[in-house]
Amino acid sequence: MRSCLLFMVTWLVLCTTGCSVFRSETQTLNITCNEKGTVLRVNGNRHDCPATIEVLRNKTIEVEAEKKGFETYTRLIDHHLNATGKLDVVGAAVFLVPAIGIMGAGAWDLDQTELHVQLFPEHSEHR
DSSP, X not given: OHHHHHHHHHHHXXXXXXXGGGSOSEEEEEEEESSTTOEEEETTEEEESSEEEEEETXXXXXXXXXOTTBOOEEXXXXXXXXXXXXXXXXXXXXXXXXXXXXXXXXXXXXXXSEEEEOOOBOOOSOO
């Protein structure tokens, strides 16, 4: 009876850890701008603002915004280990299987998914 219970607990832990593998590799990034006609570059890819973009959740995202007559806006959005990833870390300390989840993008979340770009006029050198 005791070995059966141990087997069931072990099986449950193995089946419920490593869950990060089953999460999406991408996350939605929503960008709005205070100036119409702003051109965005997200990781080098061009988009018109406003934009809703699917990006990898385990990579740092670079956002640049440009419009003639305004200073260029640049922002880096980093990522962090999410709750599912943390559970995989704990599970990996006991069993090796959850370590697979930590290696996947699903173990991470972006630090920010809603971004409002505030552009400011360029400073004129001729005053």
